[in-house]
Amino acid sequence: MSRLASLPRTLFANRVSRLSFAGKERNRVRRDRTMAFSPSAESLPSPSWKNDKSAAALVRGLREAVESCNDVTEEDLSSNKFIDLLVSGSHVGHVRPDFAEALVKHGKLEAADGYALFSKSEKGVVCFDSENRYASSEEKTRVVAEVFEKMRELSLIPGWRSEMFPVVSDEGDVCMNVERASASLLGIKAFGVHVNGYVNSNSSGNSESKVLLWVGTRSKDKQTFPGMLDHLSAGGLPAGMAPTICAVKELAEEAGVPEKYSEENVKSVSCVSYRMFYKECVKRDVLFCYDLELGESFVPKPVDGEVESFELLPLERVCEIIAFEPGRFKPNCVLVIIDFAIRKGIVTCDMPGFPELVKALRR
Amino acid sequence: MSRLASLPRTLFANRVSRLSFAGKERNRVRRDRTMAFSPSAESLPSPSWKNDKSAAALVRGLREAVESCNDVTEEDLSSNKFIDLLVSGSHVGHVRPDFAEALVKHGKLEAADGYALFSKSEKGVVCFDSENRYASSEEKTRVVAEVFEKMRELSLIPGWRSEMFPVVSDEGDVCMNVERASASLLGIKAFGVHVNGYVNSNSSGNSESKVLLWVGTRSKDKQTFPGMLDHLSAGGLPAGMAPTICAVKELAEEAGVPEKYSEENVKSVSCVSYRMFYKECVKRDVLFCYDLELGESFVPKPVDGEVESFELLPLERVCEIIAFEPGRFKPNCVLVIIDFAIRKGIVTCDMPGFPELVKALRR
Incomplete structure (x- = not known):
């Protein structure tokens, strides 16, 4: 069967009402959906969002997650x-x-x-x-x-x-x-480096390969965002260090990825940014995004105690968690993962609200 | 040899002066470089921009190409x-x-x-x-x-x-x-669909595969942008048509790509937008970006006369044309190709000016 058969009939079907982030449809979708977190790769989807309405709800949920990292408005910045x-x-x-x-x-x-x-x-x-x-x-x-x-x-x-x-x-x-x-x-702008560690899997049996994303659970003892879901690895970029060198270093320190493997395989792919209040100041973060493809046999190890465990989740499932279970992920990871899902063709041009979502990833 | 050996030492080395799009350094780079257009895949690079200074010049040139599509300012829009x-x-x-x-x-x-x-x-x-x-x-x-x-x-x-x-x-x-x-x-916003038709080639002999991009030359009889370089295919998105269906249609009409092949392989990946003056009005375009990987043996055919010929160019060479030979490409293609080069790791996080370039692709 061709992929087109499952496409929404039109990008712009019957969407006249103003986009409301806490709208009725989203609440309806939340009720209809089993919200329990099921972290195993097996538990996954023939995603129900592959039609117009639920695709709109997904994009709306993703957009809301992005906006939660952007509570500083232009008005705030031009005010006294x-x-x-x-x-x-x-x-x-x-x-x-x-x-x-x-x-x-x-x-x-x-x-x-x-x-x-x-x-x-x-x-x-x-x-x-x-x-x-x-x-x-x-x-x-x-x-x-x-x-x-x-x-x-x-x-x-x-x-x-x-x-x-x-x-x-x-x-x-x-x-x-x-x-x-x-x-x-x-x-001022502060720079960080985030790595999407992923696996291309054919284990689902059909011809299309699935993208699986490594997701960490932060230590419950961490001062910041304890117990929340996180990337394979991420870190702040100090002055004078090239982002790729920083990415390789963080991959070794946080997930036990051998430096030689990261040096040869980690790939610069994108950049996202956001602007949020932090202790009444303006935190302006720019995140350099990297992809690292890993073999199915590789299992990351928490090395420096930042993360207590890693799990491999289908990318569709990760998108559902971000869209419909707000507060599960460390907030800024969300932008990097949505960018990844867009590049991997999981969140697509055919979904209503797509261009606004893409733009919202860069402030 | 690991990839890191060729990385710039630092992202932020000695760049204190304000970014100037028509700066001295760029002029210097122009003089140093053979500017003749060499459209064959063989003629290509050990790109000289893989060090700090020339990487900065490349990004500056790319940014200038993006800005040339964005001559409408916020002030224009808020003025009378x-x-x-x-x-x-x-x-x-x-x-x-x-x-x-x-x-x-x-x-x-x-x-x-x-x-x-x-x-x-x-x-x-x-x-x-x-x-x-x-x-x-x-x-x-x-x-x-x-x-x-x-x-x-x-x-x-x-x-x-x-x-x-x-x-x-x-x-x-x-x-x-x-x-x-x-x-x-x-x-109002107008929507279009652009397709990067590319080939992953190992013909260069070394272990890293090269990305080659199909580039069309527009017919000299076209009313708009005659003789300029263009994408494999692109077109305006009519009301009620899903972008992916539009992409498949345009690929068949403009480049002779069989619909079945496009349906199975064309991939939604991104979105760019710009805002320019057009006959004293504000033209606001949103372009849905698609990638289509093609085999080395496939040669696109100009079907509807929009394009007179197609050539396969290394992506580095395409970036050089955009950055250092302004006016060669149909202006809006530039945004889609830069986005492609970023996702393919040709324009990287380690290059000075990278985050500003990424952000500039979406207005």
Whole structure:
């Protein structure tokens, strides 16, 4: 049978009402569906969402999961809740007014002419090095570090990590590096690396191969998102490290994948981003997405205790969990997995709401 | 040798200056490079852009090609050059003030109470069916068709196509259908389907397979973009047709790919969008992206005369043409091909400017 036989008749059938994320149809679908989590690969689907209405409900559920990572609106950013942060004229972040005041107060040099490292412009934005006296990123990094060290001692920058993150402009240029703990206080972009570890399986018996995704369950002792579902591996990208090298390192540390195997097989494929409130600051994350195909015999091992177990789930089932069992997955994994499901042809162009979902993955 | 050996040392090395699309470095790269177009698969690369600086130049060139499809700014849309168009309260498009006046003038019903189909709200936006009297998309489609038929006779809607396009809200809901010729006059989203026809080749002799892309040369007699490079196949998506069915149809019509083969192998993978000026109107296109893997022996045939010849080019070479030989490709193909090169790991997370490039593909 050709694949087309199971396609929805039309992309745009009878959808006149405004898309409502908590709409009636979704509630209906929730009731109709067995919501118990069934983590074995056997328990799976002839997905009931392969018709117009349930495909719409699936996409709506996926979209809602994406939106839950994007509670910061354009209005929030242009309101007086946040002040734009510029470095030598380039926009890099959003700071709370009280933190802006602290930057201006403590960002004063001992120089004879009293040049202020951080200053407030007439337009009310906070500028670092407004006169561009520190031409290189190294110089900027050094003088900012002095200011931040002082602010750390005054407990104005809590949770010190002793790890450097790059400060990147909206156009993608690296201005300087700063202590990781200041990233969300500055509202700068922070970069991470996520790996979809997957298996192409023919075990289902029919001619079409199934994509199975390795899903971890986070340790119940983790401070962040304990017990939630997670990727094969993921981690923050420190300043100066290439994303692919970071991906290989994390795969070894978190899932026991041999470095040589990852080096030869991990593949750069995409990028997603989101913008959410975190302790009243703006957390802006950019996640580099990688795919790693694994053999059916390979079983990942939790190495560093971040994850307590791994399970192999059909990608359709993973999409159902994201769409219809909100709160199961660590929130930001959702964007990377939806992007994967789109590239693998599981969430398709024929589904209503598809283009809006694709766009929503990048803020 | 492992792949990592050829990776740039760091994603963010020494890039302090603001990204400039017509910058010095790019000009330097242009001079250094043989710019002659060499369309044979043999003529190809150990791409010189596999180090930090030339990777940055490549991404910059790709980004510039994307931006050339996006000359409409947010400022343009919020200025008095355009008026927002709403259907029953949902935003669907942007119209020029003179066309807005024409809609209001001719959108009057013969009903006793003088209900206006198109009206201008206090906020200055144009509303269709502000009281939502026509609940179904079919009713809306019918009454709008009467108005547009009148406007056609008055030459207010030129280039009549007798083909219906959906009117889709910003949230993805279909409000009604309208004549295709009115799409850019209304500034509504218009949908298309593009197919990357590719070959996985091992002919280069080494262990890594190369991705080769089929590239068409448009007929010199075509009214639009004569002689430019193009996809294997692409076309506008009419109202009521599923994108995958459209892709299969276009593949048969434009490239002679047997329908049965396309039905079984064409794969939904992505979506890109852009926003450009077209005859002083806002053209907003959403392109559904498909991949079709073809055997090395298959040669596409120009069937309907849209394309005069097809050539198989290494994907790296295609990226170089897009980045360093602007104007060779039909502009909107560029977005679909860059998305393909990202998914195939040719343009990677390790390249400076990567996240901004990925985001720029969706407006």
